[in-house]
Amino acid sequence: MxxxxxxxxxxxxxxxxxxxxxxxxxxxxxxxxxxxxxxxxxxxxxxxxxxxxxxxxxxxxxxxxxxxxxxxxxxxxxxxxxxxxxxxxxxxxxxxxxxxxxxxxxxxxxxxxxxxxxxxxxxxxxxxxxxxxxxxxxxxxxxxxxxxxxxxxxxxxxxxxxxxxxxxxxxxxxxxxxxxxxxxxxxxxxxxxxxxxELPWYQAKGDPVVGQTLKLIHKEPARPWTLASLSAEVGVSRAALARRFSETVGEPPMAFLTQWRLALAADLLCEPDQTVGTVAERVGYGSPFALSSAFKRVRGMSPQEHRERVLAGA
Known part of the structure; x- marks a missing residue:
């Protein structure tokens, strides 16, 4: 994708x-x-x-x-x-x-x-x-x-x-x-x-290094990516990828990966047939506990609280 x-x-x-x-x-x-x-x-x-x-x-x-x-x-x-x-x-x-x-x-x-x-x-x-x-x-x-x-x-x-x-x-x-x-x-x-x-994401996808990195993250969010594995895939050093990605996107590649995974998780959690466990597996977290910890750390609430708020708003 x-x-x-x-x-x-x-x-x-x-x-x-x-x-x-x-x-x-x-x-x-x-x-x-x-x-x-x-x-x-x-x-x-x-x-x-x-x-x-x-x-x-x-x-x-x-x-x-x-x-x-x-x-x-x-x-x-x-x-x-x-x-x-x-x-x-x-x-x-x-x-x-x-x-x-x-x-x-x-x-x-x-x-x-x-x-x-x-x-x-x-x-x-x-x-x-x-x-x-x-x-x-x-x-x-x-x-x-x-x-x-x-x-x-x-x-x-x-x-x-x-x-x-x-x-x-x-x-x-x-x-x-x-x-x-x-x-x-x-x-x-x-x-x-x-x-x-003029949007940052549009400019990023046109960069040969950053654009390829984004494609990898979007296509395989569940893959156990590290800065080393991402840089190896796109053919640059870790330092070069980190610098270029941060300058273009505005945040380091691993921080972007976390935000992307949690954004996907937030959407998936609103589907009636998804559990915290199935969502964790689909977005690259090894367990429901790992997803819950990351979700709460970044978004300030648990996956279950997020689901309840969204459904209450709907």
Whole structure:
């Protein structure tokens, strides 16, 4: 598995929040929901997204954007429109005065807004559980990214829109898989662009020594790697590998290996058929005790505590 595939294996929506937004001007949504990852896709009309960190973009039909937690932002018809709706954790919607808008803005099956005949139709798909999107992926993305319609062509936006409006058996599972596919399609296109090349992991994979080391770690995380065995595989001295890896990635190779193994473990622990023992074996720890000790040392909690917190959040 290469670094890119390792990042994209994470999205697994389970009962994700999926909604069609029909909005007539003036409108402005202040998003403070803290969803781990949200996809916004324009079917028709346009919108302006302004993140609190200063990033901003105007979207038109066919354009898509992704936001990630932490961080709040505003989605509106035009830049500067004052918020007409506040969205809080749990996708609770309220007016600026605090009045619940849950029933008032319902327009049909997974359809919400202020006008059924509105010129603006957007799709909103939010991963609500931290277990559904790996930390590796969240940490690799900026708080706000986007892809313009002219840069890509995909039938997934219209497919997702059509499915959102349906009410059929198994519909939630269909929407989850379509959302996963749309997210990955957007990220594949975005990673081709120049902005992604500024990310440390992207620069690292282009280095002949560091890139090969990353491939080895990603492909075989359970292998009993040492600095000596890694350097022998890539054909450099231990000192050269340690120096080059640290300069490019920002941490020593063995520290990166530990973080990668524990990131994999954190994701695997959320799978219902995995035990601490099976996860330990898959990520390179000789026993459940060894994994638990490393997990607690680095993450400040036991694997079982991590699993319970994630499931409680879901």
């Amino acid at each position: 290469d670094a890119f595939s390792g990042l994209l294996e994470g999205p697994r929506a389970r009962g994700a929040f999926a909604l069609r937004g029909l909005l007539a001007s003036p409108w402005s949504l202040r998003i403070e929901a803290d969803s781990p990852l949200t996809v916004i896709a324009m079917v028709r009309g346009g919108c302006h997204i302004a993140h609190d960190n200063g990033a901003a973009v105007s979207l038109e039909a066919g354009d898509v954007a992704i936001t990630r937690a932490p961080g709040h932002y505003t989605v509106s018809d035009f830049s500067g429109t004052e918020p007409t709706v506040y969205v809080y954790p749990g996708q609770e919607c309220r007016s600026p005065e605090g009045r619940s808008l849950h029933e008032e803005m319902k327009l049909g099956v997974r359809t919400w807004g202020n006008d059924l005949g509105a010129d603006t139709l957007m799709l909103i798909g939010s991963y609500e559980s931290m277990a559904d999107v790996s930390e590796r992926l969240r940490d690799a993305l900026p708080p706000l990214l986007w892809v313009k319609g002219e840069a890509w062509e995909s039938p997934l936006i219209q497919m997702l829109s059509d499915e959102m409006a349906r009410d059929a058996p198994g519909q939630a599972a269909v929407l989850d898989r379509l959302l996963d596919m749309l997210l990955i399609a957007i990220l594949r296109k975005w990673f081709e662009r120049g902005e992604a090349r």
